[in-house]
Amino acid sequence: MGKDLVLTGVRYNWATSIFYIIYMFVEVPSNILLKIIGPRYYLPLLVVGFGLVSLCTAFVKDFKDLMVARAFLGIFEGGVMPGIAFFISCFYKREELYLRIGIYVSGASLAGAFGGLLATVYVIHRQVCRSRSSIQIGPNSSVGYGIRPNPYVAKHLLL
16 A cells, blocks of 8 residues: 555655544534434444445545545544444443443454454455455445444334
8 A cells, every 4th residue: 555655754644644633623523413413314324424435445546535535534433433422321321331431442442453353364365465355345344334224114124
């Protein structure tokens, strides 16, 4: 990736930093939008957007495209993590909430740790180190999860 996108000098640092800068500025406004729009539509929109942007990251051609993709990724992911934490806080008492949020944050960390490991195993096993198709496995699953049918409305699809 570094050779394909010519990530020399501080370009890699900018590609990493733009995500976190935008993520930081989106967290609070996203929770305000979550409260206005409601989690039924807003959280799946963020998850699908996150998956689509992650999927499109496989097709970036230069540094400018990478920066745009990372900026949009910061917009969508900046709303998902605090939005789900806020959504969880609507259902539990304060003393029950600590454990649930701890499990949620730990699960996100474990997913990041084992996701990279599983991707590495996949790439080595399939010997597609030069192919970008292996990058698309995770985003496809998150897009599919975000657009899944409501189990209470579409019970006939779940049989």
